[in-house]
Amino acid sequence: MAEILFFILAGCFFGIATGLIPGIHANTVALVAVSLFGESGLAVAVMIVAMSTVQSFVDFIPSIFLGAGEESTFLSILPGHKLLLRGEGVSAIKFTIIGGVFGGVVAVLISPVYFLFIEEWGKIIYQFVPFILILILLVMVFWQKKQKKILWGFAVVVLSSIIGLVSLRFLAISNPIFPLVTGFFGLSTLLNSLRVKTKMRRQLVKRDSYPLNPVVKYSLLSTLAGGFVSILPGVGASQAAFMAGKLKGKMSSKGYLVMLGGINTTNIIFSFFILFLLGKTRTGAAVAVKELVVLDGNTLLIFIAVILIAIGVGAIAAEVMAIIAAKWLSKLNYALLNKIIIGLLFLLTYWFSGAVGILLLIVSAAVGLLTISTGTKRTNCMAFLMVPVILFYLGF
Amino acid sequence: MEFNDFLVKKVSLLVSLAGIILLLFLVFMEEPLEISPGEIDESWLNKRVISEGVIGGRFFSKDTLFFSLGGEGGLKVVVFSPTVRELGEIRDNELVKVRGVVKKYKGQLEIIAEEVETIG
Incomplete structure (x- = not known):
């Protein structure tokens, strides 16, 4: 028991670290943890669950404060930035925390219903996966007002699909997902931050009040969106937020941030649930967990307990870190920090995927920068994963 | 040199295309x-x-x-x-x-x- 508690604490610590450092994801640490401490089984699995959950709270800090997000949080950059420019960066983080706590707790509470639903309908839904993914892809590209953005969005989908197909199907490369996700969503954002010379404004730390009704509404929406995409391979938190946003229509920056916080956390929780129910791995962390433990009822209960602990720790840690970041980040040399992180990403890519991985990193970062410079949605880059999945399910 | 959006757009598009060509070349040349x-x-x-x-x-x-x-x-x-x-x-x-x-x-x-x- 003491060992488990130690690993939960270690997971929370690593979750804070991976959340704060852009480009370093819990999935990466999970891979390293399995290779180094794989024999510890359940203890390491518990660490990974705690780490992923805590990270889902903390990783909004670099997204909102530095504009350096992961695939799952980059949509928070724009609404978060709006509040940041008004000196309300800490409030922006608090909105994502509220969404994460409500959404996470709701996800755990509705888990029996979710389990029954997946057991009854999961296999049937899986038969329609390629068609649902095609529909999502079409909506992502064509649900734009300006024709120019549709064209650039289409170009990004084509480029990302080719890169995904070549690297996932034909190249002899280990861990191709790492350089691709890092390039599309991490490195491109960091390069753009260097280009636009991000500067921190003086941030206010104040008591915020939150009306309960919209919080409950957006949290429920995030749980539904997170639950829905959990059964779709190749679709992540960003697409869930995109679709929920389209369904809900116009919403305030605060509401959007609550919803994103909820989706980010529920997406992680449901990824572990779906691993138990169908044995499907949606994230690197889930892959690592699958290698470490026997998936039975006892393990599931332990994981639910760990998730609830990590939700609490993640919420407190994210708020404390946001206040610290607000006070200290303006004194740091952002450009230098970004350059160090970029160097680290190149080193990690070489370690995980070799020289070909570096090429993938550069090419995918170029496509990521193309979305930024053309003002198209970065979710379109997810075609790198969606198109190979569609083709696989269609039998190609 | 100032990297405006237009220049970034051109450079990133060129790098993407060149990279894809290089990736395809690697696949073609790949030894089993x-x-x-x-x-x-x-x-x-x-x-x-x-x-x-x-x-x-x-x-x-x-x-x-x-x-x-x-x-x-x-x-x-x-x-x-x-x-x-x-x-x-x-x-x-x-x-x-x-x-x-x-x-x-x-x-x-x-x-x-x-x-x-x-x-x-």
Whole structure:
């Protein structure tokens, strides 16, 4: 028991670290943890669950404060930035925390219903996966007002699909997902931050009040969106937020941030649930967990307990870190920090995927920068994963 | 030099296209990796490999030749439209070298053979 508690604490610590450092994801640490401490089984699995959950709270800090997000949080950059420019960066983080706590707790509470639903309908839904993914892809590209953005969005989908197909199907490369996700969503954002010379404004730390009704509404929406995409391979938190946003229509920056916080956390929780129910791995962390433990009822209960602990720790840690970041980040040399992180990403890519991985990193970062410079949605880059999945399910 | 959006757009598009061409070139030039049949797992899916082993469980059906590499219960190898030479040479207990792509069919890994050469 003491060992488990130690690993939960270690997971929370690593979750804070991976959340704060852009480009370093819990999935990466999970891979390293399995290779180094794989024999510890359940203890390491518990660490990974705690780490992923805590990270889902903390990783909004670099997204909102530095504009350096992961695939799952980059949509928070724009609404978060709006509040940041008004000196309300800490409030922006608090909105994502509220969404994460409500959404996470709701996800755990509705888990029996979710389990029954997946057991009854999961296999049937899986038969329609390629068609649902095609529909999502079409909506992502064509649900734009300006024709120019549709064209650039289409170009990004084509480029990302080719890169995904070549690297996932034909190249002899280990861990191709790492350089691709890092390039599309991490490195491109960091390069753009260097280009636009991000500067921190003086941030206010104040008591915020939150009306309960919209919080409950957006949290429920995030749980539904997170639950829905959990059964779709190749679709992540960003697409869930995109679709929920389209369904809900116009919403305030605060509401959007609550919803994103909820989706980010529920997406992680449901990824572990779906691993138990169908044995499907949606994230690197889930892959690592699958290698470490026997998936039975006892393990599931332990994981639910760990998730609830990590939700609490993640919420407190994210708020404390946001206040610290607000006070200290303006004194740091952002450009230098970004350059160090970029160097680290190149080193990690070489370690995980070799020289070909570096090429993938550069090419995918170029496509990521193309979305930024053309003002198209970065979710379109997810075609790198969606198109190979569609083709696989269609039998190609 | 100022990197405005227009310049970034042009540079990133050029780098993307050049990178894709280079990736395709790498795929085209890629040498198959040599691996024994027993070591092939999910991580080898869609990779081009060369694998050696003894043939077992050979059978021919609907213009397609099937056999297990590494004896009975080994890794399934599929040869679509085999040549007369292949039909003659590929026999049980022969030691062969197979060049092909690792695929998954009905949950089982298999090699779709591009070339089968007897070496025993």
